[in-house]
Amino acid sequence: MARGGFPMGGGMNMQQMMMKAQKMQQEIQKKQQELYETEFTATAGGGMVTVVVKGDKTVQSIKLDPACVDPDDVEMLEDLIVAGVNAAIKEANDTVEREMGRITGGMNLGF
Numbered sequence: 001m002a003r004g005g006f007p008m009g010g011g012m013n014m015q016q017m018m019m020k021a022q023k024m025q026q027e028i029q030k031k032q033q034e035l036y037e038t039e040f041t042a043t044a045g046g047g048m049v050t051v052v053v054k055g056d057k058t059v060q061s062i063k064l065d066p067a068c069v070d071p072d073d074v075e076m077l078e079d080l081i082v083a084g085v086n087a088a089i090k091e092a093n094d095t096v097e098r099e100m101g102r103i104t105g106g107m108n109l110g111f
Contacts, residue, residue: 024103024104027103028100028103028104031099031100031103032096032100035055035092035095035096035099036054036055036056037054037055038054038055038092038095039052039053039054039060040052040053040054040055040088040089040091040092040095041088042084042087042088042090042091043084043087044080044081044083044084044087045068045080045083045084047065048064048065048067048068048080049062049063049064049065049068049077049080049081049083049084050062050063050084051063051081051084051085051087051088052088053085053088053089053092054092055092055095055096057089057092057093059085059088062081062084062085064077064081068080
């Protein structure tokens, strides 16, 4: 049995395991903060709409090419905006998931 009365494989005692977990938690918090402040940019309609979101999924800006503003086709513009926002959020999600996976060794902890 390891110190503390708990049998542990590989000679790791509970204190070492807790220290590793605490270090991982600190790394996760630091990386989350960094990623949440990172801006992700996506375009739709061949660059007609550009959307910037932060890693915490807040929309920072939406830029429209004046050529895509057609008063007779507002629906197309709405679709381009939705596509741009969704693409930027997907990029943010994918990056957060990938970076958190590097820290956690692939364990899915719900990030």
